[in-house]
Amino acid sequence: MRRSRLLYVPFYATYLFLYAPIAVLVVMSFNSGDSPYSFEGLSLKWYGELAGNAGIRDGLVNTLVVAAGSTVLSTVLGTLLAVGLARHSRSKVLDAIGVLPAVLPDLVLAIGLLVFYASVKMTLGLHSVLLAHTVFGMAFVAAVVRTRLTHCDTSLEEASRDLGANAVTTFFRITLPQLAPGITAGALLAFTLSVDEFVIAFFTAAPTEPTLPIVIYSMVRFGVTPEINALATLLLAVSFTVVIVAQRMTRLTESLS
Amino acid sequence: MTRSTVSGATAAPRSRRSRAPGRLAFLGPGLAYLIVLLLVPLALLLSYTVFRRGRFGGVVYEVTGENFTRLLDPLYLGVIASSLKLATIATVIALLVGYPTAYLIAQLPRKWKTVALVAIVLPFWTNFLVRIYAWIVLLSGPGLVNSTLEGLGLGPFEFLYNQGTIVTGLVYSYLPLMVLPLYAAIERLDPQLREASANLGARPARTFVSVTLPLTLPGVVTGCLFVFVPSFGNFIIPELLGGGRSIMVGNLVRDQFLKARDWPFGSTLALALLAVLVVLLLLQAWSARRA
Numbered sequence: 001m002r003r004s005r006l007l008y009v010p011f012y013a014t015y016l017f018l019y020a021p022i023a024v025l026v027v028m029s030f031n032s033g034d035s036p037y038s039f040e041g042l043s044l045k046w047y048g049e050l051a052g053n054a055g056i057r058d059g060l061v062n063t064l065v066v067a068a069g070s071t072v073l074s075t076v077l078g079t080l081l082a083v084g085l086a087r088h089s090r091s092k093v094l095d096a097i098g099v100l101p102a103v104l105p106d107l108v109l110a111i112g113l114l115v116f117y118a119s120v121k122m123t124l125g126l127h128s129v130l131l132a133h134t135v136f137g138m139a140f141v142a143a144v145v146r147t148r149l150t151h152c153d154t155s156l157e158e159a160s161r162d163l164g165a166n167a168v169t170t171f172f173r174i175t176l177p178q179l180a181p182g183i184t185a186g187a188l189l190a191f192t193l194s195v196d197e198f199v200i201a202f203f204t205a206a207p208t209e210p211t212l213p214i215v216i217y218s219m220v221r222f223g224v225t226p227e228i229n230a231l232a233t234l235l236l237a238v239s240f241t242v243v244i245v246a247q248r249m250t251r252l253t254e255s256l257s
Numbered sequence: 258m259t260r261s262t263v264s265g266a267t268a269a270p271r272s273r274r275s276r277a278p279g280r281l282a283f284l285g286p287g288l289a290y291l292i293v294l295l296l297v298p299l300a301l302l303l304s305y306t307v308f309r310r311g312r313f314g315g316v317v318y319e320v321t322g323e324n325f326t327r328l329l330d331p332l333y334l335g336v337i338a339s340s341l342k343l344a345t346i347a348t349v350i351a352l353l354v355g356y357p358t359a360y361l362i363a364q365l366p367r368k369w370k371t372v373a374l375v376a377i378v379l380p381f382w383t384n385f386l387v388r389i390y391a392w393i394v395l396l397s398g399p400g401l402v403n404s405t406l407e408g409l410g411l412g413p414f415e416f417l418y419n420q421g422t423i424v425t426g427l428v429y430s431y432l433p434l435m436v437l438p439l440y441a442a443i444e445r446l447d448p449q450l451r452e453a454s455a456n457l458g459a460r461p462a463r464t465f466v467s468v469t470l471p472l473t474l475p476g477v478v479t480g481c482l483f484v485f486v487p488s489f490g491n492f493i494i495p496e497l498l499g500g501g502r503s504i505m506v507g508n509l510v511r512d513q514f515l516k517a518r519d520w521p522f523g524s525t526l527a528l529a530l531l532a533v534l535v536v537l538l539l540l541q542a543w544s545a546r547r548a
Contacts, residue, residue: 010357017354018380018432021391024401028394038404077287084283094284097291104295105490105534107507108527111514112298115524118315119301135294138287168282196384198493203514216386220393220497229394232387239383247375 022236029229046230056231059215066126066201066211067194070133074190077134078141079183083175085142086149087157101139109135110203117204124206132204133194140193141186148182149175188246305524316520324525333509337529340505343420343495344488347427351435351484352477354428359439359476363446374440381433389426389497396422418500426494427484434483442476443469478541485537490530506530 029047033040050056085098101109113132122128152175160170176183198213205211210218219228306324309317327333362373380388395401396416403416416422446469454464470477492507499505506526513523 008361010354011361014354014358014432014436015376017429018377021388021395021429022380022383024395025387025391077290080283081287084280084285084287088280088283094288097288097296101291101295103486105486105531107490107492107510108302108531109295109298111510111523111527112302113294114514115301115305115520116294116298131294135291138290142287171283192382196382198386213384213386216384216390217493220386220390228387228390232384232390235384235387240379243375243379243382247371 025229025232026236028226029233031226031229034226046226047234049227050230050234053227055215056212059210059212062126062205062209063195063212066129066133067191069130070137070194071187071191073130073134074137074141075183075187078138078186078190079145079179081138082142082145082149083171083179086146087154098142099139101136102143106136106197106199110200113200114203124204126205126209128204128206129201129211132200133190133197136197136200137190137194140189141183144186144189145179145182148179152178192242302524302528305521306528308521310519310521315518324522327522328525328529333526336504336509337506337533339420340489340507340530341533343423343427343505344485344491347424347431347488348435348481348485350424351428351432352481355432355435355439355480356477359436360443362436362440363443374437377433377436385430386493386497388430389494392422392426392429392498393417417498420499420504422498423495423504426498427488427491430494431484431487434487435480438476438479438483439473440476442473442479446472475545478544482537482541486534489534 028039030042030044031039032043032045081098085095089095109132113128113135117124117128156174156178157170160174161167165173196213197211198217201211202214202217205214216228216231219225305316307320307322309319309321309323311317358377362370362377365373393400397403400416450468450472451464454468455461459467489505490507491505492511495505495508496511506529510523510527510530513519513526517523
C-alpha cells in the first residue's frame with residue numbers, strides 16, 4: 001500500500017501544525033528569562049507574576065459572572081424554545097429564527113447589539129455582555145436539546161395528556177426528565193462559548209469592565225510578554241481537562257445506556 | 258366523556274384549544290428575547306444603511322444613498338475583494354490539508370479514531386486569542402522559526418504582518434471545522450464501493466476521482482463553508498497577524514464603529530459582508546437540492 005504511506009505525511013503534518021505553536025507556548029511559560037523567545041532555564045516566575053496581575057484577575061471574575069448568568073438564562077430560554085419549536089410549532093420561519101444566532105457572523109451580531117443598546121440608551125457593562133451572550137447561548141442550547149427531543153418517545157407525552165395532565169405538568173413530569181442529559185450538555189456548551197467569546201464582548205462591554213478575552217486581546221496587542229504564556233498554559237490546561245472529562249463522561253453514559 | 262384516548266384526527270379539536278397556552282408558554286419567552294435582541298438590532302442595522310452619520314458619531318435620520326455609493330469606491334471594493342481572496346485561499350489550503358487527514362482518521366481502528374478526532378478538536382476548544390498569540394511568538398523576528406533557520410544558516414525572515422501570516426492564522430484557527438464534516442462524510446462511505454471500483458480495474462487515483470470524491474462532496478461543501486464564513490468576516494487575525502492595517506472587511510467594520518464612529522457606513526459594510534455569505538449559503542442550498 002504505497003499510496004497510504006504517502007498519505008500519512010499530511011496526516012502527521014496536520015497534528016504537528018496544530019500542536020507545535022501550543023507546545024512552544026507551554027514550554028516558554030516555564031522560562032526563567034525575560035525574553036519570550038529564548039529559553040534560559042526552568043522557573044515558575046511568570047505564574048507568580050500572573051497571580052499578582054489584578055487586570056487578569058478582574059477579567060476572569062467578569063468573565064465568570066457573565067458566563068454563569070448567560071448560561072442560566074440561555075438554558076431556561078433555550079430549553080423552552082426547543083420544546084416549543086419541536087412540539088408546538090411547524091413554522092419554518094420560527095425554526096430559522098431559532099438557529100439564526102448560531103450562524104450569524106459574530107461581528108454582525110456584535111455591532112447590531114451595540115447599535116441597539118445605544119438607541120435604547122442602555123449603559124454598557126457586564127449586563128450588556130450577559131444579555132448579548134444569551135442570544136447565541138440560547139440558540140446552541142435549543143439546538144442540542146432539540147436533537148435530544150427527536151430521540152424522545154412522544155407517546156409518553158401523549159399518554160400524559162390523554163390521562164388529563166395539562167401542558168405544564170406534562171413538561172415537568174415527562175418531558176424535562178427525558179431531556180436532562182441534553183440540557184446539561186447545552187448548558188456546558190453555552191458556558192464554554194461565553195467564556196471564550198471575544199468579538200461580541202469587545203463591542204458590548206464597558207471599557208472599565210473587560211472580560212478575560214478582552215484583557216488578553218489588549219495584552220497581545222500591546223506586545224509579547226511571557227505572562228501571556230503562563231496564562232495561555234493555564235487556559236489550555238483547563239480546556240483540555242474539560243474536553244477530556246466530557247469525552248470520558250459521554251463514553252461512560254454511552255456504555256451504560 | 259368526549260376526551261379521546263388516541264391522538265390523531267379525533268383529538269385535533271381538543272388539542273388546538275388546550276395547546277394554545279402551552280404554545281405561548283414554550284415559544285413566547287425565547288422568541289420575545291430573540292425578537293428584541295436579535296431581529297430588532299438587525300433591523301436597526303438595515304435601517305442605518307440609508308441614514309447619514311452625525312457630526313460627532315450617532316445618526317442623523319435623513320435618508321441618503323451615499324453609504325451605497327461609498328461602498329462602490331474602489332478602496333472599499335478592493336478590501337472586500339482581498340477578504341474574498343484571503344478567505345478563499347485559507348479555505349482551499351484547509352481542504353487540501355484536511356481531506357487526507359480526515360480520510361486517514363476514517364481508516365484508523367475504532368479506538369484510535371476517537372483519539373485522533375479529539376486531538377483535532379482540542380485546540381479548537383482553547384482560547385482563540387491564545388492560539389493566535391502562539392503564532393506571534395513562533396514567527397516574530399527573534400522567534401523560534403527564525404532562530405532555527407539561522408542555525409541552518411538562513412534568514413532571518415520577516416514572517417509576521419503579511420497576507421501569508423493571515424492565511425496561516427485562518428487555516429490554523431478553522432482547520433478543525435474542515436476536518437469534522439469531511440470525516441463524517443468519508444466515514445459514511447461504504448468501503449465496498451471502493452473495492453468494487455478497484456475490482457473493476459480502476460487505479461486508486463481513478464477510484465478517488467470517480468467514486469470517493471463525488472460521494473463525499475457534501476462534506477467538502479460543508480467544510481468549506483465552515484472555514485470560509487468565519488474567515489471572511491474575521492478582524493482579529495488580520496489585525497494581530499496582519500499588522501493592524503485594514504486588510505479585510507471585518508477590520509473596516511470595526512474601524513467604522515470604534516474609530517471613525519460612522520455607524521451608518523459601518524452598518525452598510527457589515528450588511529455587504531452578510532450579503533456575500535447569504536449568497537454563498539443560497540448557492541450551497543441550491544447545489545444540495547440539485548445533487
